[in-house]
Amino acid sequence: MNNTLEKRAAVLKSLASAADVARQAYMAALQANVPGSDLSELYCNEMAAATIWSSADLKALGPDPDIATAQHALDEAISSARADLTSVKMISDWVTRVTNLVNLATKVSKYFLA
Amino acid sequence: MTCMFQKGNVMFYKLASALFATSILLSACATVPTATLQNAASLAKAGEAASLQMETSLTISQKSLDLYRKAVAFNDGFNSAHASIQLERKMASIQRRLTQYRSLVQNLFLAYSAMDSLAEYGGASGFDSAITGFSASVSRFSEAVGKPVHLSAGLQQGIQEGGNLLVGSVQVKKLVTVSRAIDGSLKQVIAILSDPTVRAAIVPISAEMQGMVAQAAVTLYSKGVYSYGPILNQFGAPFGLRATAEADHTVRASKRLQAGLFAVVRETVNSQVAASEQTYDLELGALRALVVQHKKFEKGEPISLQNLAGIVSNLQALTRVQQSAGAQK
Numbered sequence: 001m002n003n004t005l006e007k008r009a010a011v012l013k014s015l016a017s018a019a020d021v022a023r024q025a026y027m028a029a030l031q032a033n034v035p036g037s038d039l040s041e042l043y044c045n046e047m048a049a050a051t052i053w054s055s056a057d058l059k060a061l062g063p064d065p066d067i068a069t070a071q072h073a074l075d076e077a078i079s080s081a082r083a084d085l086t087s088v089k090m091i092s093d094w095v096t097r098v099t100n101l102v103n104l105a106t107k108v109s110k111y112f113l114a
Numbered sequence: 115m116t117c118m119f120q121k122g123n124v125m126f127y128k129l130a131s132a133l134f135a136t137s138i139l140l141s142a143c144a145t146v147p148t149a150t151l152q153n154a155a156s157l158a159k160a161g162e163a164a165s166l167q168m169e170t171s172l173t174i175s176q177k178s179l180d181l182y183r184k185a186v187a188f189n190d191g192f193n194s195a196h197a198s199i200q201l202e203r204k205m206a207s208i209q210r211r212l213t214q215y216r217s218l219v220q221n222l223f224l225a226y227s228a229m230d231s232l233a234e235y236g237g238a239s240g241f242d243s244a245i246t247g248f249s250a251s252v253s254r255f256s257e258a259v260g261k262p263v264h265l266s267a268g269l270q271q272g273i274q275e276g277g278n279l280l281v282g283s284v285q286v287k288k289l290v291t292v293s294r295a296i297d298g299s300l301k302q303v304i305a306i307l308s309d310p311t312v313r314a315a316i317v318p319i320s321a322e323m324q325g326m327v328a329q330a331a332v333t334l335y336s337k338g339v340y341s342y343g344p345i346l347n348q349f350g351a352p353f354g355l356r357a358t359a360e361a362d363h364t365v366r367a368s369k370r371l372q373a374g375l376f377a378v379v380r381e382t383v384n385s386q387v388a389a390s391e392q393t394y395d396l397e398l399g400a401l402r403a404l405v406v407q408h409k410k411f412e413k414g415e416p417i418s419l420q421n422l423a424g425i426v427s428n429l430q431a432l433t434r435v436q437q438s439a440g441a442q443k
Contacts (some may be wrong), residue, residue, distance in 0.1 A: 040193040047197035114243050
């Protein structure tokens with residue numbers, strides 16, 4: 001396996017993790033069962049993260065050295081969100097966090113060729 | 115009198131023709147290379163078994179995709195959102211490609227059936243359409259996955275020549291021609307399926323499917339629609355244990371029990387989806403094993419079908435995993 005393929009696999013893994021954390025956040029919010037909460041925005045973000053990953057899976061990674069910075073920022077946000085998944089209560093906070101994840105994943109996905 | 119003479123003449127002519135045809139048939143049979151015909155029949159039967167099993171697996175993969183699409187529709191509906199439009203489009207494309215792939219496998223079965231008839235009793239009616247049908251399905255599939263191939267006219271050469279019943283050396287010659295035609299198309303199918311982009315275009319991302327289906331199941335459970343009873347009973351059955359009448363109440367009162375049982379749901383869905391992914395690789399392996407045996411047959415060497423039988427057996431095992439996982443839901 002050459003470096004490009006390994007790099008592509010690593011970036012796809014980050015995007016997959018972002019989609020997974022977004023889903024876990026939604027599921028945790030659902031199970032928290034906060035009265036009067038609306039999860040539709042969280043769900044839309046979850047689907048956005050899944051779509052970014054799924055679309056990138058069909059594409060090749062373009063050459064760009066700056067991807068490491070974008071990927072690192074995404075991985076940091078994933079790690080931080082994953083650590084807090086057991087205490088999902090404030091839905092609005094999680095909407096913000098997952099929106100941030102989607103934005104970071106979008107930046108990373110731009111390095112994939114159309 | 116004239117009339118009788120003419121009738122007798124016709125009868126004699128018919129009898130003479132039949133005797134002449136029989137003598138040709140018998141002389142041809144006397145030179146039949148039995149081992150070659152047996153090899154051809156074995157190869158054809160192995161091809162039939164492999165393609166039949168592949169079709170069963172593809173049917174199950176399509177059902178898994180149906181389940182995924184229903185889960186997506188439910189999750190969208192539950193959240194009053196249309197957030198999965200792009201994913202839904204991707205899955206619809208995969209579904210279309212799977213349909214073409216299944217058609218290819220069905221035509222492969224027909225091609226091997228025709229080869230089998232030719233090898234077993236010299237039956238040659240209809241095998242030209244079976245081979246042409248298979249080639250056409252390869253072209254359609256290649257276009258569906260964006261890797262169009264143009265089959266060489268040479269592969270079809272000699273297929274359409276000859277009568278409806280072939281024996282002896284003519285039969286063997288025709289079998290080699292049929293084998294080359296199937297083999298040539300199979301190589302193109304293998305090249306297409308080996309392309310990673312084609313794999314991604316046919317096999318959905320397992321984790322994505324697993325997550326979406328599990329999410330729908332857990333949402334329904336959390337709203338009190340489902341019971342964990344069947345899973346609890348299945349889990350306890352090997353130890354002779356059965357869920358109590360209050361089991362669901364107990365589970366709903368315990369986050370830890372819910373988390374544990376949710377993990378069981380995920381695992382059930384996961385094993386089904388993982389089986390779909392492994393199936394793709396095994397199908398590719400079966401086609402490769404067939405090509406190797408075609409080459410041996412065409413060179414007049416003895417064929418060996420143990421490897422292929424092993425692959426088909428593994429495909430059957432995966433099918434059972436997919437079916438049992440489906441039955442649990």
